Amino acid sequence: MQNTTIVETHGLTKRYGSGVLAVDSVDMSVRRGEVYGFLGPNGAGKTTTLRMLVGLIRPTSGTATVAGHTPGSPAGLAKIGSLIESPGFYPYLSGRENLKVIADLASVDQKRVEEVLDIVELRSRAGRKFGTYSTGMKQRLGVAAALLKDPELLILDEPSNGLDPQGMAEMRKLIKDIGQGDRTVLLSSHLLGEIEQICDRVGVISNGHLVQQSTVQELVGEEGVLVRAQPIDQAQELLTRMFGPAAISRQDGTVHIKTSPENTADINRQLVGAGVGVSELRPYEKSLEEVFFQLTGEKQGS
Amino acid sequence: MIATIKAEWRKNHFRPVFLVSSGLIGAITVLVYALTWYQALHPVAGDRRAVSILTLYPDQFVNNVMGAAFPLGAAMAIVVGAIYAGSEFPWGTVKTMFTQGPGRLTVWAGRLVVFTLWMGIMTLVLFVIGAASSVVIVSFQSAAISWPAAVDVAKGIGAIWLIFAVNGTIGLALGVLIRQSAAALGIGLIYVLAVEVIAVRFIDSINSGAYKWVTDLFVNQNATALTQAFTSPVFGPSSQAVVGAEHAVLVLMAYGVGLAVVAAGLLRLRDVT
Numbered sequence: 001m002q003n004t005t006i007v008e009t010h011g012l013t014k015r016y017g018s019g020v021l022a023v024d025s026v027d028m029s030v031r032r033g034e035v036y037g038f039l040g041p042n043g044a045g046k047t048t049t050l051r052m053l054v055g056l057i058r059p060t061s062g063t064a065t066v067a068g069h070t071p072g073s074p075a076g077l078a079k080i081g082s083l084i085e086s087p088g089f090y091p092y093l094s095g096r097e098n099l100k101v102i103a104d105l106a107s108v109d110q111k112r113v114e115e116v117l118d119i120v121e122l123r124s125r126a127g128r129k130f131g132t133y134s135t136g137m138k139q140r141l142g143v144a145a146a147l148l149k150d151p152e153l154l155i156l157d158e159p160s161n162g163l164d165p166q167g168m169a170e171m172r173k174l175i176k177d178i179g180q181g182d183r184t185v186l187l188s189s190h191l192l193g194e195i196e197q198i199c200d201r202v203g204v205i206s207n208g209h210l211v212q213q214s215t216v217q218e219l220v221g222e223e224g225v226l227v228r229a230q231p232i233d234q235a236q237e238l239l240t241r242m243f244g245p246a247a248i249s250r251q252d253g254t255v256h257i258k259t260s261p262e263n264t265a266d267i268n269r270q271l272v273g274a275g276v277g278v279s280e281l282r283p284y285e286k287s288l289e290e291v292f293f294q295l296t297g298e299k300q301g302s
Numbered sequence: 303m304i305a306t307i308k309a310e311w312r313k314n315h316f317r318p319v320f321l322v323s324s325g326l327i328g329a330i331t332v333l334v335y336a337l338t339w340y341q342a343l344h345p346v347a348g349d350r351r352a353v354s355i356l357t358l359y360p361d362q363f364v365n366n367v368m369g370a371a372f373p374l375g376a377a378m379a380i381v382v383g384a385i386y387a388g389s390e391f392p393w394g395t396v397k398t399m400f401t402q403g404p405g406r407l408t409v410w411a412g413r414l415v416v417f418t419l420w421m422g423i424m425t426l427v428l429f430v431i432g433a434a435s436s437v438v439i440v441s442f443q444s445a446a447i448s449w450p451a452a453v454d455v456a457k458g459i460g461a462i463w464l465i466f467a468v469n470g471t472i473g474l475a476l477g478v479l480i481r482q483s484a485a486a487l488g489i490g491l492i493y494v495l496a497v498e499v500i501a502v503r504f505i506d507s508i509n510s511g512a513y514k515w516v517t518d519l520f521v522n523q524n525a526t527a528l529t530q531a532f533t534s535p536v537f538g539p540s541s542q543a544v545v546g547a548e549h550a551v552l553v554l555m556a557y558g559v560g561l562a563v564v565a566a567g568l569l570r571l572r573d574v575t
Contacts, residue, residue, distance in 0.1 A: 089395065
């Protein structure tokens with residue numbers, strides 16, 4: 001069960017009439033039961049990819065299978081709940097009435113409306129018109145609508161967009177909760193912390209290309225040891241002899257060694273024994289942010 | 303299909319645009335009756351437009367209501383159609399509707415059914431208020447109430463319902479084509495109130511009306527003809543209709559079906575971005 005895929009794309013491509021290549025040959029695979037993070041900077045092609053998965057946009061080429069069906073087919077859509085970009089509701093209807101409309105359309109029992117309102121903690125304000133909702137309430141109503149069908153696959157496109165820090169934390173908790181059990185969640189975001197905290201596996205998209213797909217751990221890579229010492233060249237020479245040149249890199253006046261943190265004491269002993277002054281020696285792990293910027297070619301702080 | 307009709311009805315039965323347009327068409331009917339009544343009671347000597355109060359009695363209400371319904375009611379139907387279809391795009395509700403399960407054409411079909419139903423409700427409001435207004439007048443005049451034959455009332459309702467539905471479909475199709483309501487209703491109104499009128503005059507003037515067959519295919523030429531095509535005295539004295547009732551009904555139905563199919567094609571084939 002865990003290893004079967006619920007979303008599979010091969011060479012999925014979308015070129016708009018204007019010539020813009022929004023998504024380029026994406027091969028993506030989401031496993032059943034996982035929370036999959038779809039990570040990429042703004043304009044990378046995340047939303048276009050997700051729109052293709054729910055059948056709102058037709059791909060220019062390539063294939064996709066979602067919940068065992070062609071994207072957009074009624075049988076497939078019956079198993080998918082989605083919130084694509086901003087939530088789309090009727091402003092003159094209340095939150096509850098909006099959900100009832102969707103329940104009618106999806107042939108879902110009206111009782112389910114109150115259940116999903118409870119899940120997103122919106123029941124007390126469900127009688128208010130959607131047009132009067134705050135951004136956070138709108139997003140939560142969007143998640144409630146996506147949950148109405150009790151879907152096998154939940155596709156959420158940047159659900160934290162426009163939320164304040166409190167709202168973002170609440171949304172993260174909500175997604176964690178609804179991602180428990182057998183349900184698969186495909187979550188797109190450009191917020192690294194959100195992806196790191198919630199997701200089992202991650203796909204990174206940049207300029208329309210899926211540049212990496214792996215677990216968060218695999219993405220962050222091997223752990224290592226960081227050394228700050230004087231003279232740094234002597235320290236690097238010694239460490240290269242100990243671990244080999246492939247394991248050594250130099251960044252911002254420090255030497256990074258791809259090795260187990262268990263070797264920290266031995267490294268310290270060798271450096272001090274060779275007369276090198278060690279001012280900092282500690283295990284390190286690359287942050288998802290570093291990896292993200294490496295993969296997408298974006299500059300940190302830009 | 304039943305699911306989409308239920309959903310469309312739920313979201314539209316209290317929709318402001320339908321309630322306001324129904325109220326407005328009712329108010330216009332009352333106003334037309336009130337002004338005509340005043341005119342009939344206060345005739346100006348020598349005025350050739352003098353109105354006989356007898357034309358405001360219940361046996362003539364179908365004729366009066368049809369006068370109020372077209373072209374003002376038809377223009378209102380375009381506005382309602384444009385808002386109904388066009389507003390779904392900026393609200394983002396198109397993507398919500400298209401990702402729930404029923405196919406795009408099923409959603410569209412459900413929407414057409416509910417819209418046509420609302421056009422029927424608007425027509426009934428018009429006729430009920432027209433009938434009530436005529437009863438008020440006849441009561442004040444202490445005259446006997448006599449009603450037109452049921453078949454004439456049914457014919458009138460059918461004609462106006464068709465005219466509202468077809469003009470509404472113009473609004474719907476423009477809303478789908480332009481993907482917003484403001485421009486759609488603007489273009490629809492300009493077409494009905496100006497472009498078609500000018501085009502008909504121009505084409506009919508060419509070569510002593512040699513191309514009149516072209517204008518006989520224009521939507522509101524046929525709508526006008528339909529309102530004038532009834533020969534029963536119930537419908538009052540009417541000018542000579544440019545085409546027959548059967549021709550008018552066929553052309554109007556062709557417009558309604560054709561526009562609905564074009565809009566369905568656009569919804570089916572276009573990306574929802």
